[in-house]
Amino acid sequence: MTEALFGWPPPVLDPMGPYAEPVRTVAWALSGMGALVTTLVVAALFVAWRGPPVWRARLGGQTSILVFGVALPAVVLAALLIWGLMLTAKLDRPAADGAMRVRVTGEMWWFRVQYLDPQGRVIAEDANELHIPTGQPVAIELASADVIHSFWVPHLSGKKDMIPGRTNRLTVQADRIGRYGGVCAEYCGRAHALMGMVVIAHAPDEFGRWWGARRAAAATPKPDSAGFALFTDSGCAACHTVDGTRAVGRTGPNLTNVAARQTLGGGILPNNRGTMTGWVGHSQSIKPGNRMPNYDRLEPRQLQDIVTYLETLK
Structure with missing residues (x-):
């Protein structure tokens, strides 16, 4: 089984399904861009401090300031924004009809997990633990019973807020059998840091056996x-x-x-x-x-x- 929140690489850089892959790509791109900008800034500081007088004069000129201080950041940031939105647009797309449906409700300070039938009726309930089959998208309805929480299982998808009075939707999918940690990613009060959950991905036939045993136990x-x-x-x-x-x-x-x-x-x-x-x-x-x-x-x-x-x- 896979532990999501410990070890290397960090879970956000170790996607286990198609809905987490875009998040990793954006994370690497932003990290690389941040490293490049840091390098350029340090280089500019070094030139301003110890560089030849001609370089220092050019660096402090009006043209350099307009190009590197205004135009370039505006173009680069706009391009990153548009590219990032296009890349992560699939995270907001609903799962196909017939996908497994689950409602997860954030409460102080735990997650209520309810398995739903195709009509949205609750057929089983759990807490802080979600079982899913591998290789299949799972449609999750996100709600809150009190304050704003946020649902995030880094290995499986991006994060999304749980807002009182509103239902948000998120699709997750695990392509590998494992145990994936999740957290509340929005500060929600005193015990926020101690609000976690686990998603357990089973092979489809194993999930069928687990589901049958779960329903039998409830009945x-x-x-x-x-x-x-x-x-x-x-x-x-x-x-x-x-x-x-x-x-x-x-x-x-x-x-x-x-x-x-x-x-x-x-x-x-x-x-x-x-x-x-x-x-x-x-x-x-x-x-x-x-x-x-x-x-x-x-x-x-x-x-x-x-x-x-x-x-x-x-």
């Missing part, structure tokens, strides 16, 4: 247990949904398959029993300002019972 009634009783009595069910149970809260992430996720806490923690125990008991110590309160009032045995129940949600 399977969950048995009552001591952990579930504590889950509901402690108030967890007021904020979280677990499909097939009486837990139908909408404030926090859907937990129907929380044990199968690769991360916790808005994409910042690996998912295992230790991190889940720490998150349930003391989430404010891990991600200050998030909307889940600490549950340090629970006895250690009660906390372990809740975690044991959550580990059954796969």
Whole structure:
């Protein structure tokens, strides 16, 4: 699997699909142009400081200033703007009819992921984790439940803002099986830097098996247990949904398959029993300002019972 946010090259320079390729091209062009301009400026400073008097006089003349200080920057910047807009225009083109549809909603400070049917109805929900098949464009509807966020998975596409009251659209595609990190790329408050997600690209047949298991898990009634009783009595069910149970809260992430996720806490923690125990008991110590309160009032045995129940949600 591929980690998107670490290693070399940086993810913006390492596209894994056709919608990220134009971003890399623009990034290299701008970096190269910036290096060239820096070199020219340093050279001009050196001439102005130590160059022959004739060169210094020419450099400071009116013609040189108009050509190199006004005309050349105007032409170069205009050309870069037009070329960049033409190159990245495909990023705003909608995916073809029949493409997989997903709605991703930015919330403080996590991503709500909803898989949609062709009519736009929600058929499954997840949090901070998006599964897609390789080699196929995926149409993503971007929304916000509170402030302006921004959705960016550098390996797969450019970034686009998530604006309250508005739906933006972005198409992504992964041509290689892997695990690609995503972030919120617009400052959105205290825990902005701790708002991440992961996109997992499967081979098409593997994605079909994953999707079938996901739908089956959502449709399977969950048995009552001591952990579930504590889950509901402690108030967890007021904020979280677990499909097939009486837990139908909408404030926090859907937990129907929380044990199968690769991360916790808005994409910042690996998912295992230790991190889940720490998150349930003391989430404010891990991600200050998030909307889940600490549950340090629970006895250690009660906390372990809740975690044991959550580990059954796969």
